[in-house]
Amino acid sequence: MRRLLILLLVAAALTTGCTPRPGGRIVYGLTLSPSGIDPHINASSELGIPLTSVYDTLVYQDPKTGEFVPGLAQKWEVSEDGKVYTFYLRRGVKFHDGTPFNAEAVRFNLERITSPDLASQKARFMLGPYERTEVVDEYTVRIVLKEPFAPLLDSLSQVYLAMASPTAVQKWGSEYQLHQVGTGPFLFVEYIPGDHLLLRRNPDYAWGPPVYGHKTAQLEEVEFRFFTDPATRSPALESGEADVMGEIPPQDAARLQGSKDFRIEAVAIPGVSLMLFMNTARPPLDDLRVRQALLFGTDRRAIISAVFRDTSPVACGPLAAVTFGYNPMVCEFYPYNPDQAAALLEQAGWKDTDGDGVRDQGGQPLALDFYLMGWGYMPEVGQLIADQWSRLGVRVNSQVVSYPEALEIAKEGRHHLMPFNLSGSDPDILRRFFHSQGGFNWSKVNDPEMDGWLGEAARLSDRNRRADLYSQVQMRVMESALIIPIRDYVNLNGVNNRVQGLRFDAQGWFPWLIDVTLAQ
Amino acid sequence: MLERALCALAIPPLGAVSPRRPLGRQPLAMLSLLWLAAVALGAVLAPYLAPTGPMATDPSRALLPPGPGIWLGTDFLGRDVLVRLLWGGRWTLWMGVEALALAVGLGLPLGLAAGGTGGLRDMVLMRLVDAWLAFPGLLLAMAVVAILGPGLSSVAVAVGLAAAAPYARVARATAREIRAQPYIDAARAVGASPWRVILRHILPNAAPALVAFAATQLGWVLLNGAALNFLGLGVPPGTPEWGAMLAEGRAYLRDAPWAALAPGFALTLTVLAANVLGDWLGQE
Numbered sequence: 092m093r094r095l096l097i098l099l100l101v102a103a104a105l106t107t108g109c110t111p112r113p114g115g116r117i118v119y120g121l122t123l124s125p126s127g128i129d130p131h132i133n134a135s136s137e138l139g140i141p142l143t144s145v146y147d148t149l150v151y152q153d154p155k156t157g158e159f160v161p162g163l164a165q166k167w168e169v170s171e172d173g174k175v176y177t178f179y180l181r182r183g184v185k186f187h188d189g190t191p192f193n194a195e196a197v198r199f200n201l202e203r204i205t206s207p208d209l210a211s212q213k214a215r216f217m218l219g220p221y222e223r224t225e226v227v228d229e230y231t232v233r234i235v236l237k238e239p240f241a242p243l244l245d246s247l248s249q250v251y252l253a254m255a256s257p258t259a260v261q262k263w264g265s266e267y268q269l270h271q272v273g274t275g276p277f278l279f280v281e282y283i284p285g286d287h288l289l290l291r292r293n294p295d296y297a298w299g300p301p302v303y304g305h306k307t308a309q310l311e312e313v314e315f316r317f318f319t320d321p322a323t324r325s326p327a328l329e330s331g332e333a334d335v336m337g338e339i340p341p342q343d344a345a346r347l348q349g350s351k352d353f354r355i356e357a358v359a360i361p362g363v364s365l366m367l368f369m370n371t372a373r374p375p376l377d378d379l380r381v382r383q384a385l386l387f388g389t390d391r392r393a394i395i396s397a398v399f400r401d402t403s404p405v406a407c408g409p410l411a412a413v414t415f416g417y418n419p420m421v422c423e424f425y426p427y428n429p430d431q432a433a434a435l436l437e438q439a440g441w442k443d444t445d446g447d448g449v450r451d452q453g454g455q456p457l458a459l460d461f462y463l464m465g466w467g468y469m470p471e472v473g474q475l476i477a478d479q480w481s482r483l484g485v486r487v488n489s490q491v492v493s494y495p496e497a498l499e500i501a502k503e504g505r506h507h508l509m510p511f512n513l514s515g516s517d518p519d520i521l522r523r524f525f526h527s528q529g530g531f532n533w534s535k536v537n538d539p540e541m542d543g544w545l546g547e548a549a550r551l552s553d554r555n556r557r558a559d560l561y562s563q564v565q566m567r568v569m570e571s572a573l574i575i576p577i578r579d580y581v582n583l584n585g586v587n588n589r590v591q592g593l594r595f596d597a598q599g600w601f602p603w604l605i606d607v608t609l610a611q
Numbered sequence: 612m613l614e615r616a617l618c619a620l621a622i623p624p625l626g627a628v629s630p631r632r633p634l635g636r637q638p639l640a641m642l643s644l645l646w647l648a649a650v651a652l653g654a655v656l657a658p659y660l661a662p663t664g665p666m667a668t669d670p671s672r673a674l675l676p677p678g679p680g681i682w683l684g685t686d687f688l689g690r691d692v693l694v695r696l697l698w699g700g701r702w703t704l705w706m707g708v709e710a711l712a713l714a715v716g717l718g719l720p721l722g723l724a725a726g727g728t729g730g731l732r733d734m735v736l737m738r739l740v741d742a743w744l745a746f747p748g749l750l751l752a753m754a755v756v757a758i759l760g761p762g763l764s765s766v767a768v769a770v771g772l773a774a775a776a777p778y779a780r781v782a783r784a785t786a787r788e789i790r791a792q793p794y795i796d797a798a799r800a801v802g803a804s805p806w807r808v809i810l811r812h813i814l815p816n817a818a819p820a821l822v823a824f825a826a827t828q829l830g831w832v833l834l835n836g837a838a839l840n841f842l843g844l845g846v847p848p849g850t851p852e853w854g855a856m857l858a859e860g861r862a863y864l865r866d867a868p869w870a871a872l873a874p875g876f877a878l879t880l881t882v883l884a885a886n887v888l889g890d891w892l893g894q895e
Contacts (some may be wrong), residue, residue, distance in 0.1 A: 322862050342687070342863055397670035397688055463848070470848035475688060477849060478668040489847045491761065 115609040116312035117590055117601075120327060124285045124317045129268040130251045132205045134213035136514065136600050137193035139250040140337070141288050141315045143601040144308075146253030146273035149178055149197070150244055151300040152516065157415055159244045161276065162300045163192065163254055167237035168368045173552050174550060180230040184298050186256035187279070194232035198224040199257040201234065217246035219549070239550040241557060250601060274298070276308040276605040288315040290604070304592070304606040313604055328353060328585045335593065337600075339585040341400035347585050347594030354588060357402060360580040360599035361414035362514035363524060364406035365467065365474075367575040368533035370506050375457065380439040382572035386425035388432030388483045389575055398471045402583055406566045406576035409521060413579070413599075415554075416518035416561035421576075423567040432483055443484050450484035458486040459507035462500050465491050470511050472577055501533045509533050512580055513611040516597045518561040519549050525568055534573040541567050632894070640891035643884035650881055654700030665690065665851040674867040684869035686860060692873045699851035699874065703833065703881075706767045706845075706852070710832040713771025714778050715825055721775075722782025724815075727790060727809035737783065743776040749835050756844045763852070766845040770832045781824045784819040823893030824869035830885035837878050853878045 125135035130142050149164040164178035180345040184192035189232045201224045204214045219240035225233040236243070259272035276299065277290035292308040299306065316333060318324045325343035328336045329350075339347065339355065347353045369376045369385065376382055391405045404412060407420030441450040441457050450457040461477070463469040470491060477487040483591055487508075492500065500506050511531065513520060522545040529535040541564055548560035568574060582600065586593060594607040634641055653660070669689035677684040683692040737751040743751075748770075755769035789795065790813060837854030839845050846852045852854050860871030869888040 310760060322864065325865070340862055340865055393670050397668070397673055424704065465843050470843075471687070474666075474849035475668055475670070478666055478688075481666070489849070491843055 096501055111315060113309045113483050113608070114311050116314065117310060117607065117609065118175055118332065119313055119315045119335040120318045120324060120333040120605075121315050122308060122317075122321075122324070122338045123319050123498070127268055128282065128288075129519055130253055131200070131255070132209055134251075134267070138600045139598070141290060141313070142271065142273075142279075143275075143596065144255070144277040144290060144313070144604040145252045145271055145275045145279045146250055146255065147184075147275050147298070148249065148253050149247045149301050152245065152248040153302050154595065154597040155598075157516075157597065158249060162248070163197075165296070168430075168554060171546055173241075173550065174236045176234045176236075176243060177227070178232050178234070181234065182230055184274050185295065186259070186274050187293060188256050188259055190256045190272075190490045191260040192254065192274055193229050194226040195229075196254060196257050197232045198226050199260070200252075200254050203255075203260060204252065204511075213578040214251040217242075217249065217251055219243065219246070239552065241549055241552055242519040245517040245519075248596075249598065276303075277313065280312075285317065287317075290315075296605075299605060303603060304594075308605045309592070309608045310604065313607075325585060331587075334587040334590050336585040337582055339451075339583040341398070341402045341583065344402055344583045344585070345400055348364065352588055354586050356582060356586050356593060358582045358583040358595050358599045359404075359413040360514045360582055361410065361411050361516045361597070362580065363409055363512055363520055364411045364579050365469075365472070365510060365512040365577045366406060366409060367508045367510045367577065368462075368506075368524075369508060369534050369575065370504055370533070371571075371573065372504055372535035373507055375439070375441070375452075376459070376507055378439050379572055380435045381441070383425070384435035384439070384483070385480065385485070386432075386572055386575055387428045387435065388480060390427045390479055391577060392427065393479070394472055394475050395578055397475060398468050399578060403578040403581045406579050407569075408576055409524065409568050409574060410518060410561070410565060411579040414518055415516065418447045418562035418565045420562070421565050421569050425572075429483060436483065436485075441484070448481070448484060449486045456486060457484065458488060460505065461487050461489040461508040462492050462497060462506045463489060463510050464497055467510075467512060472510065476575075501530075501531075504535055506533070508575075510577070514580060514598060514600060518557070519545075521545060521561065521568075525564060525573065536571070536573055537569065538571070623630075637891055639887050643887040643891075646880055646884045647888070650700045650706060650877070653697040654704055657697045657701065658693075661691070661694040661697055661701060663694070665695040666849055674863065674870070675751050676867070677869055683873045684867065686856075686871040687863055687867070692856075692870055695851035695856060696853070696873055696877055699856060699877075701854050702846060702850060702852035703837065703878070706763055706770075707829055707833040709764070709767035710771035710774060710836060711825060711829050713768060713844075714774035714822075714828055714832065717772070717775040718778030718780075719782050719821065722779040722784075723786050723809050723813065725779070726783035726786030727813050728805050729787070729790070733783070737780075740776050740783075744780070746773075748773040748777075748831070749838060752839060753842075753844065754834055756839060763840075763846050763850075764834050766839045769839065770836045773835070774828050774832050778824065778828060782817070782821060785820045786813050789813045789816050796814050799880045820893060823889050824892075825889075826885055826892055827889030830882040830889065833878070833885065834882050 121137050121140060123137050125133060125137050127133040128138040131261055138499060147163045149162055151162045152157045153160055161182055165181050167176060167178045169176055180194060186192060191224045203209060204211055205221055220237040222235045222237045227233055253273060254271035259270060260267050263270045269282055276293055276296045278293050280289040280291050282288040290313045292311050296307045318327055321340045324339055325347060326334045327333045348355045369382050371377055395401060395403060395405050410417045436450060440452050443450050461473060463473050473489045477489060480487055497509060503510060524531045526542050526545045544564050546559045548557045551557050587611050590607060591610050592608050594603045594606055595601060596603060672685050672689035673687050675681055680809050681691055685691055718751050720737060725733040750770035751773040755772055759765035761767060796807060796813055798808055840852045840854030841858045852862040856874035857871055863870050
């Protein structure tokens with residue numbers, strides 16, 4: 092009897108094998124439930140996790156080299172003045188509903204995105220100074236810009252500018268987000284907001300970019316579920332409720348890493364690091380010495396170790412180290428030095444004259460208003476900073492606010508400090524934060540020279556020239572002590588070991604599910 | 612019925628109908644009182660018992676299990692959980708007292724005015740209170756915080772407002788019950804004004820029941836105030852308020868359960884103690 096059992100087990104092992112096999116289904120855990128998931132309209136990073144596999148983009152970015160490779164466009168040309176992009180499209184591509192993909196479809200999509208009626212929150216802005224799209228012939232299309240815009244290819248490689256079926260968009264109208272149709276390796280089956288989103292393999296897929304490892308998807312189905320409470324993510328993974336889970340809390344990551352059934356795939360996300368913007372327009376932070384003192388007085392290493400359990404690198408400047416154009420020289424600035432911090436505060440005239448432990452000047456205590464949002468470990472980071480600064484004699488009044496409130500406060504400049512981070516693979520993202528007209532200019536900086544660099548870098552197509560300009564910007568941001576960088580974002584994906592071949596795009600957020608296989 | 616009326620005529624009740632058992636013979640009530648006293652004392656004496664304060668971090672001592680010197684362990688920033696618990700009593704209890712004062716201050720006059728006079732006034736006031744009661748207490752409190760903005764005092768106001776409606780209902784019921792007594796008729800017959808009747812005759816006789824219900828309400832406001840803080844609507848991050856501590860400790864439940872269990876138990880015991888005391892006070 093026992094021998095028979097062993098024989099059966101061996102046979103079973105031989106037939107199923109320990110190698111990946113096609114088919115099967117996984118559950119993928121998302122960390123928030125977006126209010127809308129139309130990639131052309133909504134801005135959430137979470138929507139791109141499933142939808143990157145439903146759509147194709149004109150170009151793709153190789154996450155290893157940062158180069159752009161063909162997608163739905165087989166090749167492309169950029170005019171001498173950088174204002175006209177001509178794309179030669181792949182033939183024989185069909186949307187999931189049978190609609191043929193052609194130049195007219197590209198025009199339809201870009202017109203949809205730029206139409207004011209759509210009120211696009213992200214895609215529209217990713218097109219920068221877009222003017223119009225011209226259909227040259229069935230498989231040639233031209234995008235015309237008002238002025239050169241270097242990040243265009245980066246934008247076109249993201250799901251927000253993905254190609255949707257014109258037939259489906261017209262058919263469903265405002266309901267389109269529930270019935271999305273692309274050309275990608277997976278079909279959009281159903282989406283029940285707040286509950287789940289289901290994708291099924293597209294058997295006809297044969298036009299994947301060279302960066303994909305397989306011709307068609309290896310999994311039959313992928314179901315996305317929402318795990319908004321961080322504390323539930325690791326238990327869901329460990330109980331088998333989910334096979335892949337984004338943003339595992341650092342304290343749970345250590346335990347999963349030690350287990351034989353699970354692993355942590357840590358993906359460094361390019362973009363703007365988690366940082367505290369110092370409002371240079373509001374006293375006492377209008378004084379460079381006070382801002383520098385706060386930088387010297389912040390023990391970032393201790394924050395990384397206590398809050399992030401050493402799973403993220405310490406941020407040195409405004410850009411995460413994995414972002415194109417990152418300048419490592421910024422790490423020379425402001426090593427932790429509380430003595431220097433105290434000396435700078437003394438120089439600036441802040442002394443504790445009444446012995447209450449808080450520095451004061453002219454009867455005013457050195458108290459700073461710190462507004463932060465309840466996510467992204469901002470409250471935890473805020474507590475540690477408040478305690479570190481209390482030893483310097485700086486009082487911090489922190490308050491948790493919602494994102495809309497934060498935008499309001501920033502606009503009115505009521506804050507002293509406010510943290511934020513944002514992902515994005517093109518360093519043009521800096522323009523939003525450090526250009527005097529930037530939407531996230533929470534430091535209230537107005538540096539015409541830096542405005543010039545940021546503007547020029549957005550127009551140049553020469554990558555090296557761009558990198559030089561962004562290097563200068565990063566140095567200037569740190570010299571002027573506009574921010575306190577905290578950490579580079581690292582997405583800790585918890586993965587069940589039966590899931591293999593999980594890879595992420597150049598944004599670091601979006602998985603290429605086509606290559607995912609199951610080991611049995 | 613007749614007997615009861617006669618008894619009431621013979622000896623106008625000054626307190627509860629029958630005397631409750633003394634505290635000494637009610638071990639549970641005794642324990643509850645002791646626990647509440649200990650929490651209050653801990654909160655008052657916190658600066659002397661733990662002079663470093665509840666905010667001092669030391670990441671090198673993060674998530675240490677309970678042991679000598681750190682009797683309830685440390686949290687993720689290396690702060691002593693017991694120290695935070697002691698200090699936290701200040702926020703938690705103060706919020707509870709504030710909210711209760713508001714609930715009683717608002718609910719008592721409303722209830723007495725309605726139940727002590729009756730008629731149209733009673734009907735209008737009680738329909739208002741009914742509308743108010745139609746919202747679940749916590750939901751009402753969340754709405755109030757949303758209007759006032761986050762902060763411990765808005766939490767106190769929110770919870771206090773939510774608790775005022777049931778308090779008004781109980782005050783009204785008690786007042787009506789007493790108003791039916793013959794000695795009230797007697798007082799009115801000799802020409803006492805309605806407010807004199809309420810203040811001199813109804814209030815003193817209603818007091819025991821109202822104090823008892825207030826104690827029970829204390830449990831409710833503590834629990835719901837902590838819930839709002841747990842949701843991040845109250846104190847700023849890092850404040851050792853128990854609900855906020857619970858929320859923070861929850862993320863570490865697997866590796867350092869003490870960080871969440873300690874404030875959780877402290878809150879449970881305090882709410883329980885308030886309820887047991889309320890029951891004891893309300894015994895007939």
